[in-house]
Amino acid sequence: MYDELSVYVHRSLEYLKILNEMDLESVVYKLLKNAETPMNIEEIADELFFINEIDMGKLGLILNCYDCIHFDGEKYYYSEKEKSAENDIANIMYKIKYVDKLDLFELVFNLLYKAGKPLRVFQIIDILGVIVHVDEQELEEILSSNDEFKRVGYKIYVLSSWEDYEDFCYDLNEDILKFKKKSKISSRNWELFKRYELGKKQVTLQEVGDIYGLTRERVRQIVKKVSKKFKHHNCKKQFRKYIFFVQDLICDYGVLCLKYKKDLREIEKIFGDWDIIEAINLLNLIEDKLIVVDNVYVYTKDKYEHILNYLDYIVDKKRKKFVGTENLDNMYTQLNIEKWREKEFFKSIIQKDKRFYINESENSCYFAEEHFDRYTILYMIFQKIGEPVHYSVVMEEYIRITGEKTNLRLILSYLDRRKDLFVRTFTGIYGLREWGVDEHIFVVDLVVELLEKKQSAMHYHDIYECIKEKTLAKETTVYTLMQLDERIATLGHGFYGLVSQVQNGNIKYYSNIVDANNNRRLGYLLGKNINEYGNTVIAYRLVDTIINSYSIKIPKIFNIYLNNEVCVFDKDHNKYSCSFNISQMIYTV
Numbered sequence: 001m002y003d004e005l006s007v008y009v010h011r012s013l014e015y016l017k018i019l020n021e022m023d024l025e026s027v028v029y030k031l032l033k034n035a036e037t038p039m040n041i042e043e044i045a046d047e048l049f050f051i052n053e054i055d056m057g058k059l060g061l062i063l064n065c066y067d068c069i070h071f072d073g074e075k076y077y078y079s080e081k082e083k084s085a086e087n088d089i090a091n092i093m094y095k096i097k098y099v100d101k102l103d104l105f106e107l108v109f110n111l112l113y114k115a116g117k118p119l120r121v122f123q124i125i126d127i128l129g130v131i132v133h134v135d136e137q138e139l140e141e142i143l144s145s146n147d148e149f150k151r152v153g154y155k156i157y158v159l160s161s162w163e164d165y166e167d168f169c170y171d172l173n174e175d176i177l178k179f180k181k182k183s184k185i186s187s188r189n190w191e192l193f194k195r196y197e198l199g200k201k202q203v204t205l206q207e208v209g210d211i212y213g214l215t216r217e218r219v220r221q222i223v224k225k226v227s228k229k230f231k232h233h234n235c236k237k238q239f240r241k242y243i244f245f246v247q248d249l250i251c252d253y254g255v256l257c258l259k260y261k262k263d264l265r266e267i268e269k270i271f272g273d274w275d276i277i278e279a280i281n282l283l284n285l286i287e288d289k290l291i292v293v294d295n296v297y298v299y300t301k302d303k304y305e306h307i308l309n310y311l312d313y314i315v316d317k318k319r320k321k322f323v324g325t326e327n328l329d330n331m332y333t334q335l336n337i338e339k340w341r342e343k344e345f346f347k348s349i350i351q352k353d354k355r356f357y358i359n360e361s362e363n364s365c366y367f368a369e370e371h372f373d374r375y376t377i378l379y380m381i382f383q384k385i386g387e388p389v390h391y392s393v394v395m396e397e398y399i400r401i402t403g404e405k406t407n408l409r410l411i412l413s414y415l416d417r418r419k420d421l422f423v424r425t426f427t428g429i430y431g432l433r434e435w436g437v438d439e440h441i442f443v444v445d446l447v448v449e450l451l452e453k454k455q456s457a458m459h460y461h462d463i464y465e466c467i468k469e470k471t472l473a474k475e476t477t478v479y480t481l482m483q484l485d486e487r488i489a490t491l492g493h494g495f496y497g498l499v500s501q502v503q504n505g506n507i508k509y510y511s512n513i514v515d516a517n518n519n520r521r522l523g524y525l526l527g528k529n530i531n532e533y534g535n536t537v538i539a540y541r542l543v544d545t546i547i548n549s550y551s552i553k554i555p556k557i558f559n560i561y562l563n564n565e566v567c568v569f570d571k572d573h574n575k576y577s578c579s580f581n582i583s584q585m586i587y588t589v
Contacts, residue, residue: 024054024058024059024062027048028044028048028059028062028063028069029068029069029078031044031047031048032044032069032076032077032078033068033078035077035078037077038072038074038075038076038077039075039076039077040074040075040076041056041059041060041063041076043075044059044063044076045059063076068080104134104138104139104142105142105146105148107128108124108128108139108142108143108149109148109149109159111124111127111128112149112157112158112159113159117158118152118153118156118157118158119156119157120155120156120157120248121136121139121140121143121155121156121157122155122248122251122252124139124157125139140155143157147160148160150162153170153241153245154170154245154248154249154266154270155248155252156248170241170242170245170269170270171272172242172270172271172272172274172279173272173273173274175238175239178238179235179238179239183229183235185226185229188212189222189225189226190226192208192212192214192219192222192223193222193223193226193227194278195208195211196208196219196223197223197226197227197281197285198278198281198282198285199278199281200275200277200278200295204216205217205219205220205223227285230282230285230286231285231286235286236286236287239282239283239286240286240287242270242279242283243283243286243287243289243290245270246267246280246283246290246298247289247290247300249263249266249267250298250299250300253339253341253342254337254338254339254340254341254342254343254345255297255298255299255339255341255342255344255345256297256298256299257296257297257341257344257345258276258295258296258297258298259296260341264276276298277292277295280292280298288301289301289302291304293345293348293349294348297345297348299345306335307335307346307349308349310331310334310335311349311350311353311355311356311367314326314331314367315355315367315368315369318367318369322368322369322376322379322421322434323366323367323368323376323379323380323383324366324367324368325364325365325366325367325380325383326364326365326367327363327364327365328347328358328363328364328365329363331346331365332346350365354370354371354372355367355368355369355370355371355372356372357372357376357377357380359380359401361401366380374398374414375414375418375421377398377401377402378394378398378411378414378415378421378422379421379422379432380401381394381397381398381401382394382422382430382431382432383432384397385397387431388425388426388429388430388431388435388437389429389430389431390428390429390430391408391411391412391415391428391429391430392408392428394411394415394430395407395408395411398411415430419433420433421433423435423437423439424439424440424442425437425438425439425440426440427440427443427471427473441470441471443467443471443473443477443478443481444481444482444484444485444487444488446467446470446471447463447467447478447481447482447485447488447496448485448487448488448498450463450466450467451463451488451496451497451498451501452498455501456497457491457495457496457497458495458496458497459494459495459496460475460478460479460482460494460495460496461475461494463478463482463496464478464479482496486499487499487500
C-alpha cells in the first residue's frame with residue numbers, strides 16, 4: 001500500500017515543483033538549509049518579515065512539496081535524506097486541498113512555461129489530473145479564448161510568446177509537393193504510385209501499366225522506388241505529425257467515423273482536398289499504425305488487433321459450453337472502451353463475426369465456437385429460462401429475439417433435429433441435454449417396443465392398458481398416434497401390428513383378455529405365404545361372430561387382389577365357399 005501511495009505522492013510532488021516554482025520557494029529553501037534548528041510555519045513566516053505579504057497556504061504547500069524539506073510532526077527542517085512514504089502520505093491531503101484552490105489559467109500557463117514545448121490537451125489534463133480535477137471543456141475554453149495561448153495543431157497549444165513552431169503547421173498538399181521536389185519524383189510516377197498504392201479500389205500492376213502505356217514490371221519498379229523514398233527516416237520525420245494528428249483525433253473521439261460531419265470537418269482542415277482513405281493509406285505506408293474498416297471507421301491498428309484477439313480469447317475460454325455469454329458493459333471495461341462511437345465501432349466488428357450475436361434488449365453478447373445459428377439461439381433461450389419448458393414458450397422467445405417469422409412446427413423440428421443439444425422431457429416439453437434430465441419416450445415408441453416384445457398383433461385397448469403407466473397420454477391420443485406412425489400397421493377391427501412383422505408373414509393373434517364372451521374378438525390374421533402351386537395362402541383365425549356374419553375383411557397391408565376362387569377353412573378343416581363383393585372388397589362365406 002505504501003509503495004503505491006509513495007509513487008503517487010512523488011509524481012504529485014514532481015508536478016507541483018513545475019507548477020509552483022516561484023521566488024518564495026527559493027527563499028524558504030535557503031532559510032531552512034541555513035537554519036540551525038527546526039522551525040514551525042509561524043517561525044518561518046516571522047523570518048520572512050522582509051516580504052510584504054505572505055500567502056500562508058502557498059507557504060505550507062512549499063514546505064510540503066520538496067523531498068529535502070521534512071516535517072517531524074511539529075516543525076520543519078532541511079535534510080538530504082529521502083522522505084519516508086508515511087511522511088509524504090501525512091501531508092498529501094493538505095497539498096491537494098490547497099492546489100484545488102489554484103487558478104486553472106495559472107496552472108496551465110506555468111505548466112507550458114516549465115515544459116518549454118507544445119502540449120496536447122489530453123497531456124495537460126493528464127499532468128494536472130495528478131493534483132487537481134480538470135474539466136476538458138473548461139480547459140479548452142481557457143486555451144482558445146486567452147491571448148496567452150496559441151493553437152498550433154489539433155488540440156495542441158503553446159504560449160503566444162513562442163515564435164517558431166513550423167513542425168506543427170499542417171498542409172498535406174504542400175508537404176507532398178516539397179517531398180516530390182526533394183525526392184525528384186515526376187508527376188507521372190507520382191500519379192502512377194498513388195493509383196496503385198493508395199487508391200481505395202485495388203488494382204493490378206497490369207491495369208496501371210495499361211493506363212500509362214508501361215509494362216507491369218516497369219510499374220512495379222516505379223512503385224517500389226517511390227515507396228522506398230517514403231519509408232526513409234527523413235520522410236517519416238516530415239509526415240509523422242499527420243499520424244499524431246489522426247491518433248489524437250481517435251484518442252479524442254474513440255474512433256473516427258467518416259459518416260459523421262464533425263469528424264470529416266476536422267480531418268478536411270488538415271488533409272485539404274485529399275481523399276481521406278488515400279491519405280490514411282499514405283500515412284500507413286510511412287508508419288503502419290492506422291487501419292480503415294469498411295471504408296467508414298479509422299482506428300489504430302494495435303487497438304483493432306487487440307479487439308480481434310480479445311474476441312478469440314473469450315470464445316476459447318468458454319471451453320465445453322455450446323454457447324458462451326458476456327455482458328457488453330463488461331466487454332467495454334475489459335477493452336477500456338468508454339466513448340459511444342468506439343462502442344458503436346466495437347459492435348460493428350462483432351456483428352460481422354459469424355460466431356457472435358448481440359442481444360440489445362439484454363445488453364449481452366452471445367458467442368459460439370464456429371457459427372452462431374438458429375440452434376445456438378435456441379440453446380441461449382433455454383440457458384436463460386433455466387428449466388424445461390413447452391416448445392411454444394421457446395418459439396415466442398425466438399421470435400422476440402430474432403424478429404423472424406416462424407411457427408411451432410419449425411421450432412419443433414429444430415429441437416428434434418439436434419438431439420445432441422436438446423432433450424424431450426415430456427409431451428411438448430424440452431430442455432438441454434447437458435442438464436442431465438430424463439428423456440421422455442414417445443407414445444408410439446412405447447407401442448412399437450410393446451409390439452416387438454409380444455411379436456403379435458394387439459387390440460388398441462390392450463395396447464393402452466399395457467403402456468398407460470408409462471405415459472399421461474389419453475387412450476384416444478394413443479389410438480390417433482398409432483394410425484399416423486409408418487411403423488405400425490392398421491389391421492382392422494381395432495387391431496394393430498408392426499409393418500415389418502406383417503410383411504414377413506410371422507404375425508400371430510394375441511389377446512390379453514381371455515373372456516370367450518368378449519364380442520370384439522372377431523378373429524385375426526396369422527400370416528400369409530405362397531403355396532407350391534404359386535397361390536397366395538392367407539391363414540386367418542375365425543371366431544363365431546365372423547362365421548355368423550358370413551364375411552371376412554382382408555387388411556390392406558397385404559396389398560393383394562383376389563380374383564380367383566377363395567377357400568376358407570375353419571380350425572377343424574371344414575371347407576367353406578366364398579363369393580367376392582367387388583364394391584366392398586369383401587368375400588362372403
